[in-house]
Amino acid sequence: MRLSARTQYALRAAAELAAAPPGPVPAEKIAAAQDIPRRFLDNILLQLRRAGLINSQRGPDGGYWLARPAADISLADIIVVVEGVSQDSERFPGVAEPLADVWGALRDYEQATLSEITLAHIASGSLPPL
Structure with missing residues (x-):
């Protein structure tokens, strides 16, 4: 998976908010x-x-x-907002046709993993078992 700099910045900013004490955090501080x-x-x-x-x-x-508790915001939530939803369903000709299923399975695994990991995990430094 390749994430744009914009998406990486969004994830880092959200993690900063998740780790901050209650109350507004100025953009300058983030x-x-x-x-x-x-x-x-x-x-x-x-x-x-x-x-x-x-x-x-x-x-x-x-x-x-x-806007919600850090435990209720997954990395996937942020990525979808910034990157959008991928509609990759490329088909390959001939003997390479099964590769499309491999890429689809990888995307499904990535999505499942990113949906499990929340900002609370990132802010606490303890990831769930992957």
Whole structure:
């Protein structure tokens, strides 16, 4: 699986929010902690907010926080928001035809794994058995 820099930044920003104490976290703090360019981060946070994964508050005491508990947000939830859903169903000719089934099985495994791992796992540093 190949993830874009945008998706990696989104995952890192969400993990930062999951590990933060309760309350709004300023975008500047997220950007600095995760070494994410601020303008890029602003667009990612907007996308995550529009998808309902995070909330925001404006003002001097403003910032961002998770819209649901970290245990209820999987890595797959974030990836789908940023990358979209893959509709790969390529078929191969002749003797290579079974390769399509192999790629499909790999995608299913990736999806299942990413759906099991939550932001709470990442923030706590303890992944479920894989």
